[in-house]
Amino acid sequence: MPHERLLIPVVTINVDLLFFIPSVAMPGGSTNPISMTGFVEKVSGTVHKAKAHMHDNAHDLAQVTKQREKDKLNGPCVDVTIQFINASGLPKLDVVGASDPYFVAKLDDRVSMVSTVKTRSLTPEWNETWRVKNVPTTSELRVEILDKDTDTPHDDYIGKFKTTIEAGEKELDIQGPLFRKDRGTFRLTIETKPSTDPAEPKYLFDGPIRYSRHFSPLVGKLTNIDDARLYSTWKMYLVDVPVYFKDVYQHWNVNYKAAQSIFGSGPTSLAIRAGIHAGHKMLYARSTSNGFGIIQSAEDIMKLFEGGSLDPKGILGSDREDLSQEEQSKLEEVDALAAPTNESPFAHRIKPAVYTYIISAQDDSLRFSETGAAFFVDFASKHALHADCAEQVRYSGEFHLRPRAKDNSWCGWQDFNDSMPDTSVDWEVLIDNNSGTYSPDKAMLPTLKGLIDCNFPGLDVLALDREDEGLKKSVDACRDYALNYRGVKAEHLQPHQQEGHKSLLKPLGVVGKVAHLQRGGVEPS
Missing domain, CATH: 2.60.40.150 (C2 domain)
Known part of the structure; x- marks a missing residue:
């Protein structure tokens, strides 16, 4: 019986090559297994070579790209x-x-x-x-x-x-x-x-050193707070951060329980991070109502820390559409009733307040808010909220301003009184490493001082460890002055849940159990 030449069906290979491969049939119509084995080996070898070639090409391309980037730099x-x-x-x-x-x-x-x-x-x-x-x-x-x-x-x-x-x-x-x-x-x-x-x-x-102030009327409504500063966040883009900190970063504190609950790998940590990400997005949302400015002098810095208006009238951001129709109507009624002159008598005075801050590892921005901001009550970590759950930051802690006599005869809020114009004294910035979430290395405090000196023109800067007794006394004096002479409520000095407070997590679509978990609660079964 004469041999017939047969065509084996098309074989498609990953490298998009098409083979039409002839084979010789054995008597009786069977195929030669030895020939088929050899064919498979040849195909496998071809595929292997093709893959190796593609890998080499990808490697070469990466090397060329890397070399071009190096040559460019x-x-x-x-x-x-x-x-x-x-x-x-x-x-x-x-x-x-x-x-x-x-x-x-x-x-x-x-x-x-x-x-x-x-x-x-x-x-x-x-x-x-x-x-x-x-x-x-x-x-x-x-x-x-x-x-x-x-x-x-x-x-x-x-x-x-x-x-x-x-x-x-x-x-x-x-x-x-x-x-x-x-x-x-x-x-x-x-x-x-x-x-x-x-x-x-x-x-x-x-430069120039730019800042933005983010108002969130929705946050004010939910926290039942009528002081716009207590639901505001600030972002300031700093110069020369890599010059001062070089390649030094502060990782989250693996020994801190609250940080473990945030940065862990389990489903509870995942839910907590989702809540913090959503909260950060709300608090730092860009809107047409944000305040913007440029820092060129000490006067520009000082304006950031003035008391400002008590009510949020005129501060209408992108958050208003998140309210129900009924809540929008109520807020509009409040706006309509608010007198144009309804502002604090200390609106243009430096406010005695402590601020929570982080210096971002992502964009070298200084992000901060008053430590007593009511929205913190819904979250496990103030610093993680500002950092948007970043695993590392450049630095973090708290800071406050305090007055000092021009002749250095006295220093601190305990020796100040409101009969003195703010311009009649010098001002110091006391900044520290008081952050449990990131627990910054105190050895970097001199570096921190240099950076803030560079970005806060005209102000004297002291960078102190959180355990420093002088720092603690200065913070206490600042808060005492706020309570005794500026009408600040005690509950506004630290995160506190106001009567009528609604969780920020609810309108963000985050599961209701997250806040409970963040505060150390046991996850319900």
Whole structure:
């Protein structure tokens, strides 16, 4: 019987190669097992070689990319100043009203800046400056423009553009989705000069020192607090953090029970972290009502710590839509009844208060709020809340301001009285490492002092260990003055659940048991 040549069905291999492989049939119609075995071995060898080749190619590509990045960082660098001037011709994305645009700028995805939100404008004027040191000359600036949307959890995308850091004034087309170029134009100027200190870290933020104050009317409503400062958070972008702290970070304290409950690996810790993440997002949400500013002098710093208004009238952020219709109506009634002059008699005086802070490992920002802020009652750790559950920070603790006679004859709130104008005395910042969650190394306190000195111009800074007796006395004097002379309630000095308080976790959609677990409760079966 003559042999017939047969075609074995197509064999598809992971490397997308197709083989049509002939085989010789054995008498009786059977196939030669030896031939099939050899074929399988050949195919396996081909696949193995292909995979090895792909692995080598991927490795080579990674090596080339790594080498290019290294060459870029070792190449010539400049100090860059970018002035974001304005945009024009932005599209109207909202059905009602104009856009509330802001932008996010990045240099090589290594350092970024977020602008202020400009309300109801299709031709926003920013005139915001951004300085970055030691930027490779081959770097690229990428900018995204967004529309702050108070009705959805995500902001609307307007468009983007990119450009080199070559010096000059530029007017750039904003490219919308699907390469549409009808999204307006953006004007900016770039100045460059040779790096003043090439030994410093690359992409080093150099100012100006910007801050934002985040008001949350929903938090005020839920905590039943009428003092806007007690449901406010601040974020300040510090300069030279890598210069001072270099590669030193503070990891969460593995020996601290509250930290263990947050950063553990079990389902309870996962639920707690979900609650903290949601709380952080609410407290630091960007909205059209946020306060923004630049720190250039001691006077700018001092304004941050003035008492301010007692009621939240006029502070209407993106949180209001989270209230029920009934709650919104009640809040509007409160707004309508509030007198325009209803502010603390100490609104423009430095408030005797203690603040909880962290210095973020993610963006080198100083984040803080009053230690007595009522929203802390719902969370296991004040510092973890500010850090958004980051496993490490640059540093953390508490700080407060205190007055000092210009002739150094006295120092502290215990020797101060309100007949003295705030400008008639000098002011000190006492900052410490009082954080159980991260338990910062006290050996880094001199480094901390240097950094705060650099960023708080015109103020004297003392960095003290949390066990320092002088620090404890100063904190007590600050709180005593607040109680005895400024009308501050005792329950506002530490997190305290007000009558009528509602958990922040409820409107965030987090399970109700989380707060109970955070405070050390036993998880119900």
